[in-house]
Structure formats: structure tokens, C-alpha cells
Amino acid sequence: MAILLLADHDNAHLSDQTAKALTAATKIGSDVHILVAGAGARAAAEQAAKLAGASKVLVAEDASLENNLAEPLAALIVSLAGSYDTIVAAATSVGKNVLPRVAALLDVAQVSEIVEVVAPDTFKRPIYAGNAIQTVQSTDAKKVITVRTASFAAASEGGSAAIETVAAAADPGLSTHVGDALSSSDRPELTSAKIIISGGRALGSAEKFKEVILPVADKLGAAVGASRAAVDAGYAPNDWQVGQTGKVVAPQLYIACGISGAIQHLAGMKDSKVIVAINKDEEAPIFQVADYGLVADLFEALPELEKAL
Amino acid sequence: MKILVPVKRVVDYNVKIRVKADGSGVELANVKMSMNPFDEISVEEALRLKEAGKAAEVVVVSIGPAKAEETLRTALAMGADRAVLIETDDAVEPLAVAKILKGVAEAEQPGLIIVGKQAIDDDSNQTGQMLSALLGWAQGTFASKIELGDGSAKVTREVDGGLQTIEIKLPAVVTTDLRLNEPRYASLPNIMKAKKKPLDKKTPGDFGVDTAPRLKVLKTEEPSGRKAGVKVKSVAELVEKLKSEAGVL
Numbered sequence: 001m002a003i004l005l006l007a008d009h010d011n012a013h014l015s016d017q018t019a020k021a022l023t024a025a026t027k028i029g030s031d032v033h034i035l036v037a038g039a040g041a042r043a044a045a046e047q048a049a050k051l052a053g054a055s056k057v058l059v060a061e062d063a064s065l066e067n068n069l070a071e072p073l074a075a076l077i078v079s080l081a082g083s084y085d086t087i088v089a090a091a092t093s094v095g096k097n098v099l100p101r102v103a104a105l106l107d108v109a110q111v112s113e114i115v116e117v118v119a120p121d122t123f124k125r126p127i128y129a130g131n132a133i134q135t136v137q138s139t140d141a142k143k144v145i146t147v148r149t150a151s152f153a154a155a156s157e158g159g160s161a162a163i164e165t166v167a168a169a170a171d172p173g174l175s176t177h178v179g180d181a182l183s184s185s186d187r188p189e190l191t192s193a194k195i196i197i198s199g200g201r202a203l204g205s206a207e208k209f210k211e212v213i214l215p216v217a218d219k220l221g222a223a224v225g226a227s228r229a230a231v232d233a234g235y236a237p238n239d240w241q242v243g244q245t246g247k248v249v250a251p252q253l254y255i256a257c258g259i260s261g262a263i264q265h266l267a268g269m270k271d272s273k274v275i276v277a278i279n280k281d282e283e284a285p286i287f288q289v290a291d292y293g294l295v296a297d298l299f300e301a302l303p304e305l306e307k308a309l
Numbered sequence: 310m311k312i313l314v315p316v317k318r319v320v321d322y323n324v325k326i327r328v329k330a331d332g333s334g335v336e337l338a339n340v341k342m343s344m345n346p347f348d349e350i351s352v353e354e355a356l357r358l359k360e361a362g363k364a365a366e367v368v369v370v371s372i373g374p375a376k377a378e379e380t381l382r383t384a385l386a387m388g389a390d391r392a393v394l395i396e397t398d399d400a401v402e403p404l405a406v407a408k409i410l411k412g413v414a415e416a417e418q419p420g421l422i423i424v425g426k427q428a429i430d431d432d433s434n435q436t437g438q439m440l441s442a443l444l445g446w447a448q449g450t451f452a453s454k455i456e457l458g459d460g461s462a463k464v465t466r467e468v469d470g471g472l473q474t475i476e477i478k479l480p481a482v483v484t485t486d487l488r489l490n491e492p493r494y495a496s497l498p499n500i501m502k503a504k505k506k507p508l509d510k511k512t513p514g515d516f517g518v519d520t521a522p523r524l525k526v527l528k529t530e531e532p533s534g535r536k537a538g539v540k541v542k543s544v545a546e547l548v549e550k551l552k553s554e555a556g557v558l
């Protein structure tokens with residue numbers, strides 16, 4: 001039977017997390033349908049139809065689906081579930097919010113954040129902040145899976161799947177959208193960037209974070225990340241947090257500045273291709289995973305780096 | 310209104326996990342155990358709502374081995390009123406945890422259930438959403454702010470692009486993110502007092518829930534390791550190596 005992949009999008013744009021989750025989905029089976037649920041989401045659906053490997057795109061449009069509220073979105077997925085034996089979503093804040101609700105309504109276990117497809121019913125997933133990898137086999141008739149996108153390459157473009165309209169399910173009417181405070185920026189997104197520069201507690205203030213990290217990010221065309229300590233202290237917004245409970249990233253180059261390297265932070269970045277650490281403490285644990293370590297005061301090293309680039 | 314807070318006993322977040330050589334799991338013998346950090350945040354939030362006069366009682370519940378009583382006592386020492394231990398030595402998956410919690414919720418009739426966003430052992434991030442689905446309630450996940458109103462709550466959620474605020478009907482399930490609050494420590498007198506607070510014991514069977522796992526764990530292994538590389542002496546050397554050796558600039 002076919003696989004249903006929930007698209008991650010903001011109606012106008014399909015996020016490239018969907019293309020990565022599609023790669024995982026096609027390793028499970030060949031007939032993958034992408035569900036675009038939203039309001040005025042035609043543009044996102046058209047982008048989904050171009051992904052190579054998708055055999056069909058389903059679009060459900062309704063005011064109740066505009067903001068990814070869990071209850072109407074789960075109701076929609078459950079209404080379609082009869083035709084699918086596997087339901088997949090990228091482990092984004094939308095996927096993580098709605099898929100367990102779907103799984104419970106279908107009375108099946110969810111396999112969270114898979115990093116490898118071993119067989120259509122068997123997957124690898126990290127536990128304990130990535131300090132162990134479990135291989136699990138689902139015994140449920142229907143599988144509900146979220147995908148850790150950092151572990152899969154994005155599916156390419158060049159497809160031309162047909163777009164079909166499906167009806168929204170009745171809105172359970174349990175929640176309403178009040179507003180968003182989304183950080184807008186011209187920089188690449190953390191989860192798709194080739195280069196990431198991250199700052200930690202050492203930055204000391206939001207002003208210093210901006211003054212020291214951002215110019216280097218601009219020179220490199222890099223996304224900006226942060227440790228939990230930096231986010232908690234208000235030096236950086238919450239959606240910049242990298243780690244066990246933030247975003248999991250695997251760029252070509254990750255530059256950690258003034259970050260000690262707690263396991264919860266490493267959980268989010270240790271699969272990066274090349275890791276650079278700049279820290280004034282030569283004993284900092286971050287150096288144990290860094291390909292290139294520079295023992296230095298970041299307030300001197302980073303302006304120098306910016307000039308050298 | 311009554312608030313129900315599920316708390317899980319997990320390996321302390323500071324412990325360096327060791328995978329057993331035979332691939333059967335991680336080493337849990339003689340390892341320091343603590344309350345899941347997100348659940349401490351949930352308990353704290355429930356207590357603050359009670360202190361603000363918005364809740365009458367805070368009931369904590371844990372599903373786990375007899376030793377999970379310690380975790381419940383910690384929550385009682387923080388200030389929770391009452392505890393329920395659902396005792397089992399099996400590893401219970403989120404779906405079965407959610408089913409048991411549904412049973413507890415039906416017995417206790419809370420107006421709000423505050424669940425941790427994820428347990429730091431299985432990293433599932435499922436239980437709150439599943440519980441909410443099984444109860445047919447609204448969910449407000451990954452909360453960094455909760456404002457209780459009359460029959461509804463405003464929840465600010467940490468999402469990939471920043472923050473989203475939603476309004477949910479009560480009763481509801483909210484899951485807590487790291488920045489919701491800073492949990493308090495239990496004082497010594499309160500730890501003593503907690504020993505006398507009521508703690509009910511039950512089993513999964515009392516709620517008619519089958520805890521047989523749906524996921525078969527075939528193997529647990531170490532992640533592919535990463536070795537420390539080299540130290541560079543200067544920014545110039547770093548840039549040179551990133552260009553010529555690593556080829557990433």
C-alpha cells in the first residue's frame with residue numbers, strides 16, 4: 001500500500017524538510033503521496049508536485065488548516081489513513097506536534113525521529129540524546145513515523161506528480177490560532193544551511209552576540225545557531241537553539257563559539273561534516289568532537305576570522 | 310480546578326550513558342536516576358498556577374518501578390499535594406503510558422494536564438499529544454507560556470520559526486518546553502513533609518491497559534564515534550585548513 005507524507009510548509013513555500021523526509025519515505029516504499037494541508041496552499045502543493053519520487057500530491061484547503069493546529073490536521077490525516085499503511089512526517093515542530101496525535105487515534109505506536117530505514121518496518125533512531133542508537137521493528141499494521149531530516153539528503157526536483165484535492169475533516173473546534181511571532185531573516189535556515197556558526201553563553205549579551213557572530217555569518221552566508229544557555233539568557237531567539245531539545249543539524253561546516261559541548265548540545269550537531277570549535281578553555285569537551293580546535297578568546301578570534309574571509 | 314502532572318523517572322541528564330556490549334540496551338545498574346527535567350518544569354508550572362489561586366490541587370502520577378516513588382516524593386517535596394504510582398517493571402511505551410494516564414484522568418477529572426515535552430531517555434516526544442488525542446481534548450505542545458483564562462488557556466509555543474500563540478479549550482493537555490519556568494528546589498522541611506503526603510498505588514491492570522510493547526527493540530548500539538581532530542594555532546591557520554584540507558570554504 002501507499003505511503004502518506006505530511007508536507008511541512010507555510011502555504012506559500014514548501015520547506016525543504018519535506019524533500020528530506022521524502023527521501024526517507026521512498027526508502028520505505030515506492031508509492032509516496034504528499035499531503036499539503038493548509039489554506040491558500042496551492043503554491044506549496046505545486047512545489048511538492050515537482051519533487052522527484054512523489055507519485056501524487058493531495059491538497060486539503062480549509063481555514064481550520066491554515067495554521068497547522070493539531071486537532072483539525074490530525075483529523076484530516078486520520079480520515080485519509082485507510083488508504084495508507086505508513087504515515088510519515090519530518091520531525092519539525094509541526095510533525096512532532098501532530099503525528100503522535102494521529103498515532104494514538106489509530107491506536108499504533110509512533111517511531112520518532114528515525115535516522116535510517118533498515119527495512120519497511122525496521123528503523124534506527126537515537127535515544128539518550130544520541131548517545132545510543134536503537135534498531136526498532138514496528139509490529140503495528142500501520143506505521144507512523146517521524147524523520148530526523150538531518151540524516152537524509154533532500155529529494156531532487158524534476159518530478160511532475162498530479163495534484164488532487166481532498167476534503168478537510170470536520171474541525172473539532174478545540175483550539176484557535178491567536179498569533180505568530182516568527183523571526184524573519186535573510187539568512188539561510190538552520191536545518192538546511194551548509195554552514196552554521198553558533199554562539200554560547202560566552203557571548204555575554206544579545207548585543208555582543210550580534211556584534212561578534214553575525215558579521216562572520218554574513219561573510220560565510222551561514223545560518224546562526226545558539227546553545228540553550230545563550231537562548232535562555234536572551235542572547236538569541238529560541239528557534240536558534242541547536243541540541244537534544246532544539247534543532248538537529250548536519251551542515252558541511254559547524255563553527256561552535258564559546259560553547260562548552262554539553263551532551264545535549266552535541267546531540268544536535270555532532271553529525272556535521274566538519275566541526276570547528278573556538279573556546280578559551282583547552283579542556284572544553286567541545287574539542288573532543290571538533291576537527292579543528294582553536295583555543296582563543298572569541299572576542300579576538302571572530303573579528304579576525306571575519307577579516308580573513 | 311485540579312491539575313494532573315505525569316512525572317517520569319529517568320537516568321539523570323548529567324550521566325554519561327554506556328551501551329551494553331551485547332547490544333541489549335544501555336547500562337542502568339547503579340546509575341543516578343532523577344525526575345525527567347521537563348517534568349520538573351511541569352510540576353513547577355502547576356505549583357505556580359496553584360499559588361496564583363488558579364488551581365486547587367496538584368496531583369502527580371508516575372508509571373514505573375517501585376523506585377519511581379522517589380520521583381513522586383520529589384514532586385511532593387516541591388509542593389504537589391498528592392501522588393499516584395502505577396507500578397510496573399515493564400518498559401512502558403508512550404502509547405500505553407497515554408492510555409494509563411487517560412484512565413487516571415477519568416478518575417481524577419483534572420481541568421489541565423501538564424506533561425513534559427519529551428522524556429530524555431527515549432526522546433519520544435509523544436505522550437502528551439497521544440493523551441490529548443485519547444481524551445479528545447485540545448493540545449498545546451512545547452509551551453513557553455501558559456495563561457489560564459475562563460474555560461480556555463492561551464499557550465505560547467516554541468515552534469521552528471519562532472513562537473506561535475494558540476487558544477485552547479479546557480480541559481486540555483499542555484506539554485512543557487525548557488523556557489517555561491525555572492523549577493524550584495525542595496527545602497529540607499518540605500522533603501520531610503513530603504514523606505507523609507498521600508501516595509496511592511495502582512497497576513496498569515487497574516486501568517485495563519495492556520503494556521505489551523508494539524515496537525520490538527532488535528539492537529542498541531553506540532553511535533559512530535567522532536574523534537578529536539587537531540588544534541590550530543591561529544585564525545590564519547584555521548582558514549587555511551578549512552580551505553585546503555577540509556574544502557568547506
Ligand SMILES: Cc1cc2nc3c(=O)[nH]c(=O)nc-3n(C[C@H](O)[C@H](O)[C@H](O)COP(=O)(O)OP(=O)(O)OC[C@H]3O[C@@H](n4cnc5c(N)ncnc54)[C@H](O)[C@@H]3O)c2cc1C
Nearest residue numbers: 200201202227228229243244245246258259260265280298
Ligand atoms: C533536558 C535538557 C535539555 C537540554 N537541551 C539542550 C539543547 O537542546 N541545546 C543546548 O545547547 N543545550 C541544552 N541543554 C543545556 C546543556 O546541558 C548546557 O547547559 C548548555 O549547552 C551549555 O551552554 P554553553 O555551552 O553555551 O554554556 P557553558 O557550558 O557555560 O559554556 C560556555 C563556554 O564558553 C567558553 N568561554 C567563555 N568565555 C569565552 C571567551 N571569551 N572566548 C571563548 N570561549 C569562552 C567557556 O570556556 C565554556 O566552555 C539541555 C539541558 C537539559 C537538562
Ligand SMILES: Nc1ncnc2c1ncn2[C@@H]1O[C@H](COP(=O)(O)O)[C@@H](O)[C@H]1O
Nearest residue numbers: 315316317372425427428433434435436
Ligand atoms: N512512565 C511515565 N510515567 C509518567 N509520565 C510519563 C511516563 N512516560 C512519559 N511520561 C510523560 O510524558 C512526557 C513525554 O515523554 P515521551 O513521550 O516518552 O518523550 C514525559 O515528560 C512525562 O511527562
